[in-house]
């Protein structure tokens with residue numbers, strides 16, 4: 001683990017949430033936890049409720065126009081965002097309505113100075129604060145979580161593992177799924193025979209060119225079968241219409 005050079009500011013994560021105790025959570029362990037202890041990155045949480053102004057400390061209210069659930073108030077959420085206006089990085093609002101997160105966006109954000117992440121709860125956030133504070137809306141996928149916190153943890157994990165020194169030289173981020181537009185090829189280790197199943201012969205050959213070719217073909221096959229969208233983009237016949 002190499003700490004950043006003294007003149008280089010650590011990558012800064014600022015998380016606005018109604019549940020600050022959910023952080024760092026799993027990011028306090030393993031690679032991300034070691035990097036946090038080494039100050040390769042920093043984590044600051046902001047309790048949105050601390051910015052409520054009324055006696056009941058309310059952060060939400062019923063939706064204008066009716067409907068079920070509650071909506072996070074623009075004034076309270078904006079006050080929380082404005083309190084960290086000087087923190088570096090794009091302001092990201094985690095919501096199933098957002099642009100899907102992908103490895104390209106993760107790479108871009110990991111290469112920047114940090115992120116400010118706003119975790120939604122209830123039915124969502126008043127639209128006016130999204131527009132007024134220029135929030136980038138990002139989704140983890142086509143499913144609904146009970147709040148943005150677990151999405152924020154996942155997003156931070158994806159970014160932090162790409163920070164210089166976090167993964168170590170041995171593990172190649174270059175071969176991860178999506179880095180070359182394909183899903184990753186299958187992996188094998190000891191024992192060579194397990195429950196009567198053998199490791200593909202070519203992987204034992206020591207012939208690096210053949211191994212590379214086999215892996216490339218296997219990565220293409222799995223991508224084609226599981227992810228026609230990635231396969232079309234990889235082949236260059238991605239008609240966006």
Ligand code: ADE
Nearest residue numbers: 094095096139140145151
């Ligand atoms: N909050 C709730 N569901 C979410 C999702 N799928 N992605 C990001 N944030 C969310």
